[in-house]
Amino acid sequence: MISLFSKRKRKSYAPRPNRLFKEPAARQTPAGGGEWTLLQIDKKLAFITFAFICFGLIFTYSSSAFDSTAYFKRQVVFDALGVVAALFLSQTYERLQQIFKPLWLMYITWVLLVVVLFTQPIANVHRWINLGFFNLQPSEVAKVTLVIYIADYLSHMQGKLAKNWRLLVKPLVVSGITFALMMRAPDLGTPMLMGAVVVALLFVAGASLKHLAVLFAAAVPVIVYQLIFYTYRLERLLSFLNPEAQAGGAGYQLMQSFLAVGSGGWFGKGLGNSELKLEYLPAAHTDFIFSIMCEEIGLIGILVILVFFCCLLVRGVSLARVAKSSFNSLVIFGMTLTICLQAFFNMAMAIGLLPTKGIPLPFFSYGGSSVIMTLVMMGIIVNMAAVRTPRREDYTQYRNRNR
Secondary structure: OEHHHOOOOOOOOOOOOOOOEOOOOOOOOOOOOOOOOOEEOOHHHHHHHHHHHHHHHHHHHHHOOOOHHHHHHHHHHHHHHHHHHHHHHHHHHHHHHHHOOHHHHHHHHHHHHHHHHHOOOEOOEOOOEEOOOOEEOHHHHHHHHHHHHHHHHHHOOOOOOOOOHHHHHHHHHHHHHHHHHHHOOOOOHHHHHHHHHHHHHHHHOOOOHHHHHHHHHHHHHHHHHHHHHOHHHHHHHHHHHOHHHHOOOOOHHHHHHHHHHHHOOOOOOOOOOOOOOOOOOOOOOOOOHHHHHHHHHHHHHHHHHHHHHHHHHHHHHHHHHOOOOHHHHHHHHHHHHHHHHHHHHHHHHHOOOOOOOOOOOOOOOOOHHHHHHHHHHHHHHHHHHOEEOOOHHHHHHHHHHOO
């Protein structure tokens, strides 16, 4: 497994065969491990998740200008469904993984990404499948399944990636097909986000920096083509470089975001007192909810939110270091990075560090697919990091053997 994720301390200065990976010692399982037993949930992750859910509901209600109650009620339902899914997966995912192979999950994801291309467009894009009670966004599902597939593949290629670049072809082809289907929607933000996550997984799995540099160079023409082919993306890029020059056009949303962030000051205007949410800032309760948060709770409040995301990242990496297998480590690391990197992208977009893209803020932005799949990832992370709770009879047998 990755030395980055290894719980064993280095005992000598002898060179290792892998730059980053080393398999940690497997944990002992109680007698009768084939039977289902309750898994002990990581309390720190549970607390962070609970705090994010509460914060998210508060700001969903606060950032909605005229339909606060309606959005809040629906968000409560989405959170409830996500919590149920997270609790279920936190206890069962490791067993479900033995039934549903990662490649099968990718096939299902590709079917969804193809089906969505033939649905009725919303805001001139094909990103949602109408299920009646809510709209399913296949790209959110792809975030989960792609991390699982890449982690499964890399866990079987431990120590081989740096020596044989051909081993990178299969995960890159699978990722490329997924990204290509997303970009047909069109959607460029999610492929760029998940591309960064895939590269990070390849790096910690031991891929050569030279090979990753070649991969980055090959991706540049694709990104340039997407910018040129879709002219509105080029306009967004130009407005990002100089938003004041296009304050009444392509740069309007970013300029309104600046006003919301800057007017919050140190302590903000108070919950519910945002002025920019009154139809001045488009997507105030979805993609630009961070700007409204800055306006209402100020810099001090936002620092608290940032600390929680940093705690999630640190805790996720810490759990990945001591996971019982390469697969578990990569899943924990990949999903934690996906959530935290998405949060960074959204915040950076709101304050003008990155061009505006339709990337929601995890746990906070209104939307069914985003909230549910984020909580699904948290459930899987908890399961991959969980310690099996011994049954009473197992503890009794252990105690009798060690008298």
